Amino acid sequence: MKIQKSYTATDVHVAGEPYRIIKDGPLIHYKSIQELNEKFSLAYEEEIKFLLNEPRGFAGLMGCLVVPPFKSEADAAVIFFDHNGTIPMQHGGVAAVITALLECGQLKAKSSGEYRIETFSGVIGVAAAMKDDEVKLVKLKNEPCHVVQTNVPVSYLDLKTEVSLVQADHLYAIFDKAELPFEIKMEDLPVINQWGQKAIEALEGKYAFSRVILMDHSQKNEGKIKTVTFRPDCYIVRSPGFGTLAACCSYLIENGDIPADSPIENESIFNGKLTAELSAQFEAGYEFSFSARGFITGMQTYVLDPADPLFAGFLLK
Known part of the structure; x- marks a missing residue:
């Protein structure tokens, strides 16, 4: 087998909805999360199909690309995406990302339990309650509806x-x-x-x-x-x-x-x-505070063999 591409991902589900979190990708230049969001669908076109389509994914799988924050007040930055491209905001994705970063030790736990995640829609405040190195509860708010x-x-x-x-x-x-x-x-x-x-x-x-x-x-x-x-x-x-x-x-x-x-x-x-x-x-409407919990379901390295006839994958809906 020849390996043309490989990506390591952490899979997390929040109340049944699955998220695939990656922290690497094509090396492209960007100065802001808005610029990364703009370039993402084209620069990551193959990665979206590779990671989300069957046989590695399925029609309901969501993706999260985690990168270092652009704003000093944020702890991490995230681009959310599905099979069609980027999504401005995914509340379940925020819960999934903060769970993975804390439980995998990539983000140092704070005594306050308060964190800030930078998204295309802005910097989102999130509270994560930890016990015995596990995230037991995540709280965050929505935009007014x-x-x-x-x-x-x-x-x-x-x-x-x-x-x-x-x-x-x-x-x-x-x-x-x-x-x-x-x-x-x-x-x-x-x-x-x-x-x-x-x-x-x-x-x-x-x-x-x-x-x-x-x-x-x-x-x-x-x-x-x-x-x-x-x-x-x-x-x-x-x-x-x-x-x-x-x-x-x-x-x-x-x-x-x-x-x-x-x-x-x-x-x-x-x-x-x-x-x-x-x-x-x-x-303008109502703002709600949500309580949820994410669970890591796996950590995998996905590889692509150039001889694979299902190079771009497929989707059954």
């Missing part, structure tokens, strides 16, 4: 319902599960997938949505909701979702369904859990 529209009628084939739109890291279309004859659980995954495809088709061409959420808030009085989130390609997001949780909390608070000072736990169909609590309310 706001409710755009509520109770908009939707009619498509046999789907007759209402949708609410909330702007967070994406524009989320939220549907209420109350009247649907299935539960958000693995056993009902086939019918959930069918519903998701129908909901996406109902919204296409009418709203510039980026995610569709099916929310079960029957236990909201106990501080719990359950959701499943779809991308526009019908792929189910593996995490309960920082953005999903922020969007759902904003909707529930705005609708008077939960008190503003009540923490909410969101559980995904895969039983991953995230917790959010309102930290500030502005005219």
Whole structure:
């Protein structure tokens, strides 16, 4: 076997969503994280396919490139990316990166537990609680999100319902599960997938949505909701979702369904859990503080043989 390329990566999952973290790549010149972000998709085009596509990755895998910080107040800088290129901000990615850097000893633990991660969207404050050299809990805040529209009628084939739109890291279309004859659980995954495809088709061409959420808030009085989130390609997001949780909390608070000072736990169909609590309310919307935990799942060296017929990999969605 001849090795044309090799990359060492640390894999971390946060509430079920996987992240592949690398700290090396093509040697290109850049003076700021904005310049690196601009050059990334072209300079790292082969690396994106190599690290995220099958057979080494899959359609739901996210990437994080960690580099030294550009700003003196930051502890590290990160570029987030998926199969299509860079992403300005990934809250789960921040939790994954701080977990990997601290647990692998690449970032010295601070007695304050407070760290700052530089991203394309700015410098993000993050708190990491450590015990016995493990990161037990990560806390961070989101950008303000706001409710755009509520109770908009939707009619498509046999789907007759209402949708609410909330702007967070994406524009989320939220549907209420109350009247649907299935539960958000693995056993009902086939019918959930069918519903998701129908909901996406109902919204296409009418709203510039980026995610569709099916929310079960029957236990909201106990501080719990359950959701499943779809991308526009019908792929189910593996995490309960920082953005999903922020969007759902904003909707529930705005609708008077939960008190503003009540923490909410969101559980995904895969039983991953995230917790959010309102930290500030502005005219522009709501800001939440999230609690999550990352787990290192592996450290691998990925190699590329030039004779490999699947040089660029492939994706099944």
